Amino acid sequence: MSLLVAVDQVDKVFSLADGGEYIALKGIDLTIKTGEFVSFIGHSGCGKSTLLNMIAGLSLPSSGVLTLEGKKITEPGPDRMVVFQNYSLLPWRSVRENIALAVKSVFGDRPRGEQRAIVQEHINLVGLQHAADKMPDQLSGGMKQRVAIARALAIRPKLLLLDEPFGALDALTRGNLQTQLMRICDENNVTAVMVTHDVDEAVLLSDRIVMLTNGPGAEIGNILDVDIPRPRQRMEVVEHPSYYSLRSEIIYFLNQQKRIKKRRALKTAVVARHGLEKVNLDIGFVPLTACAPVAIAKEKGFFAKHGLDEVNLMRETSWRGIVDGIAGGYLDAAQMPSGMPLWFSLGGHKNIPLPVVSALTMTRNGNAITLARRFYDQGVHSLDAFREMLRRTPETQHRMGMVHPSSMHNLLLRYWLAAGGIDPDHDLALQTIPPAQMVVDLKGNSIDGFCVGEPWNLRAAMDEVGFTIATDREIYDGHPGKVLGVREDWATAYPNTHIALTKALLDACRYCADPENELEIRQILSRRTYLGTAIEYIHLGNPTTKVCTLDKPMREYAHHLFFGNGANRPSRTEHLWHMAQLARWGDVPFPRNWLEILERIVRVDVYSTAARELGLLDAKFTRGSIHLFDGTDFDAEDPIGYLNSLTIKRDITIAEVLLDAPVAAMAA
Amino acid sequence: MVTQAPSRMQPRSHPVLASIQQFWQKRGPDLIPPLIGIAVFLTVWQLVSWSGMTRLPGPLSLWTDTRTRELLLYPFYDLGGLDKGLFWQTLASLGRVAQGYTAAAVVGIAVGVLVGTSPWLNKATYPIFQFLRMVAPLAWVPIALVALQQNQPAAIFVIFITAVWPILINTIEGVRQIPEDYDNVAKVLQLSRKDYYFNILFPSALPYIFTGLRIAIGLAWLAIIAAEIVMSGIVGIGFFIWDAYQQNYISEIILAVFYIGFVGLLLDRLIAFLQMKIAPLRK
Numbered sequence: 001m002s003l004l005v006a007v008d009q010v011d012k013v014f015s016l017a018d019g020g021e022y023i024a025l026k027g028i029d030l031t032i033k034t035g036e037f038v039s040f041i042g043h044s045g046c047g048k049s050t051l052l053n054m055i056a057g058l059s060l061p062s063s064g065v066l067t068l069e070g071k072k073i074t075e076p077g078p079d080r081m082v083v084f085q086n087y088s089l090l091p092w093r094s095v096r097e098n099i100a101l102a103v104k105s106v107f108g109d110r111p112r113g114e115q116r117a118i119v120q121e122h123i124n125l126v127g128l129q130h131a132a133d134k135m136p137d138q139l140s141g142g143m144k145q146r147v148a149i150a151r152a153l154a155i156r157p158k159l160l161l162l163d164e165p166f167g168a169l170d171a172l173t174r175g176n177l178q179t180q181l182m183r184i185c186d187e188n189n190v191t192a193v194m195v196t197h198d199v200d201e202a203v204l205l206s207d208r209i210v211m212l213t214n215g216p217g218a219e220i221g222n223i224l225d226v227d228i229p230r231p232r233q234r235m236e237v238v239e240h241p242s243y244y245s246l247r248s249e250i251i252y253f254l255n256q257q258k259r260i261k262k263r264r265a266l267k268t269a270v271v272a273r274h275g276l277e278k279v280n281l282d283i284g285f286v287p288l289t290a291c292a293p294v295a296i297a298k299e300k301g302f303f304a305k306h307g308l309d310e311v312n313l314m315r316e317t318s319w320r321g322i323v324d325g326i327a328g329g330y331l332d333a334a335q336m337p338s339g340m341p342l343w344f345s346l347g348g349h350k351n352i353p354l355p356v357v358s359a360l361t362m363t364r365n366g367n368a369i370t371l372a373r374r375f376y377d378q379g380v381h382s383l384d385a386f387r388e389m390l391r392r393t394p395e396t397q398h399r400m401g402m403v404h405p406s407s408m409h410n411l412l413l414r415y416w417l418a419a420g421g422i423d424p425d426h427d428l429a430l431q432t433i434p435p436a437q438m439v440v441d442l443k444g445n446s447i448d449g450f451c452v453g454e455p456w457n458l459r460a461a462m463d464e465v466g467f468t469i470a471t472d473r474e475i476y477d478g479h480p481g482k483v484l485g486v487r488e489d490w491a492t493a494y495p496n497t498h499i500a501l502t503k504a505l506l507d508a509c510r511y512c513a514d515p516e517n518e519l520e521i522r523q524i525l526s527r528r529t530y531l532g533t534a535i536e537y538i539h540l541g542n543p544t545t546k547v548c549t550l551d552k553p554m555r556e557y558a559h560h561l562f563f564g565n566g567a568n569r570p571s572r573t574e575h576l577w578h579m580a581q582l583a584r585w586g587d588v589p590f591p592r593n594w595l596e597i598l599e600r601i602v603r604v605d606v607y608s609t610a611a612r613e614l615g616l617l618d619a620k621f622t623r624g625s626i627h628l629f630d631g632t633d634f635d636a637e638d639p640i641g642y643l644n645s646l647t648i649k650r651d652i653t654i655a656e657v658l659l660d661a662p663v664a665a666m667a668a
Numbered sequence: 669m670v671t672q673a674p675s676r677m678q679p680r681s682h683p684v685l686a687s688i689q690q691f692w693q694k695r696g697p698d699l700i701p702p703l704i705g706i707a708v709f710l711t712v713w714q715l716v717s718w719s720g721m722t723r724l725p726g727p728l729s730l731w732t733d734t735r736t737r738e739l740l741l742y743p744f745y746d747l748g749g750l751d752k753g754l755f756w757q758t759l760a761s762l763g764r765v766a767q768g769y770t771a772a773a774v775v776g777i778a779v780g781v782l783v784g785t786s787p788w789l790n791k792a793t794y795p796i797f798q799f800l801r802m803v804a805p806l807a808w809v810p811i812a813l814v815a816l817q818q819n820q821p822a823a824i825f826v827i828f829i830t831a832v833w834p835i836l837i838n839t840i841e842g843v844r845q846i847p848e849d850y851d852n853v854a855k856v857l858q859l860s861r862k863d864y865y866f867n868i869l870f871p872s873a874l875p876y877i878f879t880g881l882r883i884a885i886g887l888a889w890l891a892i893i894a895a896e897i898v899m900s901g902i903v904g905i906g907f908f909i910w911d912a913y914q915q916n917y918i919s920e921i922i923l924a925v926f927y928i929g930f931v932g933l934l935l936d937r938l939i940a941f942l943q944m945k946i947a948p949l950r951k
Contacts, residue, residue, distance in 0.1 A: 056856065058852055058855060058856070075855075076852070076855040076856045076858070077856065077858055078856060078857055078858060080856070081856060082852065082856050084849055084852065084853075086849060088847075088849035088850065088852065088853050090850065090853070090867065090868065090871065092871040092947075093867070101857070101859075101863070101867055102857050104863075105857045105858060105859050105860070105863060106857065155857070
C-alpha cells in the first residue's frame with residue numbers, strides 16, 4: 001500500500017473576534033496509505049473536523065504541510081470528495097441531478113451517455129433506484145446520506161472524506177448505512193477518512209483509529225490499529241477478541257480526556273495547613289484487596305490524624321489511569337505496582353524518564369496465577385504440565401493476562417513461565433488487561449489464564465472458571481505488592497507532606513494487619529466506592545473461613561501482608577530485582593548507573609522518619625538476598641552478571657539513564 | 669311522516685342549491701367574519717358622513733353621485749386626452765410601474781449578486797445603500813424632474829429608485845446567506861463560475877430575492893400614485909385623484925382609492941404566485 005496522504009507537523013490557529021488566538025491543533029503528524037480506512041475520534045471541539053477540512057483543502061494549516069500523493073494541498077478538489085454531516089444536497093435538484101452535477105463537473109469531457117451511466121450506476125450502488133427522481137426534501141435522513149455517498153463515489157475520488165456521516169441518523173439506519181459503506185469501501189478499495197464520535201462505528205469501520213486530545217492545542221493522543229480481518233460482519237466483529245479491548249481503550253481515552261478537561265477547569269490551589277505544605281491530596285488507587293491501606297487511611301481517619309484533612313481518593317479501573325494521572329501531574333500520589341516507580345524513572349512511559357520515588361511498601365504477597373478450568377480438567381496441574389500442553393498445541397495462540405508491564409504480576413508470571421522453560425513472549429502472548437476484567441475475559445475464553453492480585457484469583461476459582469496453579473508464596477514469598485509512589489519533583493516540593501502521607505498509610509497498614517479489624521476492613525472494601533464486590537470474595541490474611549476450603553483446585557490462599565517484620569520498609573535489593581526483571585523483558589534499559597538511581601528512587605530516609613515518628617523502631621531490619629522458587633538467590637552484588645546468566649530473556653540494553661537534577665514541582 | 673318525506677328530498681332535487689350550501693358549510697367560518705367586518709366599516713362610515721361631522725361623502729355616494737356612477741359603470745370609455753375611464757387610467761399607471769419595476773429588478777438583482785459575492789464591495793456600499801433607501805419616493809420627484817426634464821421618464825425613474833432598494837438589499841443578503849455547505853460542495857467539485865451561479869447561487873438566494881421583489885412591488889405601486897399626483901397632465905390613476913380633488917369630486921377620489929387598493933392587492937398576489945411557481949420553499 002502506497003502513501004496517499006501525509007500530514008506533517010500541522011498546526012491550526014484561529015484568530016478570535018477579540019483579537020486573541022485559539023490554537024486548535026498542534027503538531028499533527030499522520031500518514032494515510034492507499035486503501036486504508038482511518039477514523040478520527042475525540043470530544044466535541046477537539047479539532048477533528050478541522051483536520052478533515054484541512055485534508056479536504058477547505059481550510060489551510062497555519063503551519064506545517066499536508067500532501068496528497070506528494071503534492072501540497074492548497075485548495076479543495078474533487079480528488080478529495082467530502083461527505084458532509086448534513087448531507088449538503090442541493091434541495092432544488094433531484095437525486096439524479098445532484099449526482100449528475102458532480103459527475104458533469106468532473107467528467108464533463110466524457111459523452112453524455114457515459115455520464116448518465118455513471119450516475120445510474122451509483123444510484124444503484126446505494127440502492128436508490130426508486131427515489132432517483134425525488135427531491136431531497138422528500139427523502140429521509142438515511143436516504144439523503146446515501147445520495148451524498150453516491151455523489152461522492154461517482155466522481156472516483158482518491159480519498160473519501162466523511163464528516164460525522166451518520167451522526168444525525170437513528171440507530172437502525174446508522175447500522176444499515178455503516179454496513180453499506182463498509183461493503184462499498186471493500187469492493188472499490190476506497191481510501192477513506194471519517195470523523196466520528198461513535199466508538200463502535202470507529203472500531204467497526206476503521207483500519208486505524210486516530211484519537212485526538214482535547215483542545216486547545218489538540219494533538220494525536222494515540223493511534224490504534226484495528227486488527228480485525230476484512231470483510232467484516234457486525235456480529236463477528238463484536239465477537240472478535242480485540243473488539244472489547246479496542247473499545248475499552250477508546251472509551252478509556254475519551255474518559256481520560258474528559259477528566260483532564262474537568263481538571264483544567266477546576267485548577268485547585270494548594271492548601272497548606274498544620275505545618276504541611278499541602279493537605280489537599282488526590283490519591284489514586286485501583287480497586288483490589290491490596291488497596292486496603294489506602295481505603296482504611298481514608299475511612300478510619302488516618303489521613304486526617306496526620307494532618308492531611310482534604311484527601312480525595314481517585315478510583316482508577318486500570319493501572320493506565322494511575323500512569324496517566326502521575327505523568328499528567330493530576331494525582332499527588334498513588335498506590336502503584338511495586339515496579340512502577342522504577343519503570344517511570346527508567347523511561348517506561350513514552351520513553352521519557354520521569355523520576356518517581358517510593359518511600360513505603362504497602363502490601364506484600366496477595367497475588368496468584370490462575371489458569372482456565374479446562375486445563376485442570378485436562379490434567380494440567382503444574383508448571384511442567386502447562387509447558388507440555390503448550391508444546392503439544394503450537395498451532396493455538398495461547399494468551400494470558402496481566403495488569404501492567406511494571407506490575408509484580410507481569411514479572412512474577414514471566415519469571416514463573418521462564419523458570420519452567422516457557423518463553424512468555426514466544427510460546428504464548430501476554431495481554432495487558434485491567435484487573436476487574438480478568439475473570440470476565442477468562443469466562444469469555446479470550447485468555448487462558450492470568451496473574452493478578454486478589455480477589456480475582458479466588459473469584460475465578462469460586463465461580464469455577466479457573467483454578468490457582470501457583471501462588472506468589474510459592475514463587476517469591478514476601479515479594480512487594482503495592483507501593484506508595486509520588487513524583488520526585490512532588491516529593492521535593494512537599495517534603496513534610498510526603499512524610500505525613502507515609503505516616504498515615506503506615507498507620508493504616510498496621511490497622512489492616514490486626515486480625516480483629518478484618519471483618520470491618522472487608523466490609524469497607526466491598527463497598528461500591530472501593531471494590532464493589534461481594535464480601536465473600538475479599539480476604540486479607542490467612543482465611544480459615546468456610547468459603548476457602550483450600551482443596552484442589554484451589555491452592556493456599558495468597559494472603560496479604562500489610563505490616564510487621566520490616567514489611568513496609570522500601571528495599572533497594574527488591575527494587576534492583578524489579579530493575580533487572582524489567583530490563584530482562586526489554587521494557588526499559590538496564591541503567592549502568594543503577595546504584596545512583598536506586599539511591600534516588602528508594603526513599604528509605606522518608607520511611608525511617610515516618611516510622612520513627614510513629615514510634616516503630618524496626619529500622620535495623622535487613623532482608624538480605626531474595627529467595628525464589630527455582631532455587632535462585634538474588635542479591636545486589638552483580639545484577640549485570642545475573643542478567644547475562646539468564647537463558648530466556650529479550651535483548652537487554654545497558655545504558656546510562658540520565659535523570660534530571662531533582663527540582664521541586666512548581667507550586668501551582 | 670309521509671308529508672315530511674318530500675321535504676327531505678328537496679335539497680337533492682336542487683343540486684345548485686346543495687352545492688352552495690356545501691360551500692357555506694365549508695368556507696362560511698372563514699368568510700363570514702371579514703364580510704361582517706367590511707359591512708360594519710362601511711355602515712359606520714356612511715353614518716358618520718350622514719351625521720355631518722365631516723364633509724367626506726359616504727360609500728353610498730359612489731352610486732348616488734351621477735358623475736361617479738358613470739365612472740363606476742363605464743370604466744372603458746375613452747373621450748381622448750385625459751378624459752378616460754378608470755381602467756385606462758389604471759392601465760397607464762401600471763405600464764409605468766412595469767417599466768420602473770422591471771428596471772429595478774434587473775439592476776437590483778445584478779448589483780446585489782455582485783455586491784453579495786464580494787465582502788469588500790459590500791462593506792464599501794453598505795452605508796450608501798442604507799442612506800439612499802431612507803429617502804422617501806416623493807423626495808425623488810423634484811430631483812427626477814430636474815434631472816430628466818420630462819414627466820414620463822421622471823415618473824418611471826421614481827418607481828425605479830423606490831423599488832430598487834428592497835430588491836438590492838435582499839439579493840445581497842440572499843447571496844451572503846448561501847449556506848457554507850453548498851459553497852463547500854461547489855469548492856470541492858470545483859464548479860465553473862457559470863455552474864456555480866446557476867446551480868448554487870441563484871437557487872439558494874431566490875427566496876430572499878423574491879422577498880425583495882414582493883416588498884418592492886408594493887412600494888412601486890405606492891410611489892406611482894405619489895409621483896403622478898405631483899406630475900400634472902398625464903393619464904394615470906394618481907393624476908386622476910389629484911384632478912378630482914382640484915375640482916372637488918370627492919366621491920371620485922374614493923372610487924379611485926378602491927381601484928388602487930384592489931390593484932395593489934392583485935400585484936402582491938401575482939408576485940407571490942410567481943414565487944410559488946419558481947422557487948417553492950424547500951427544507
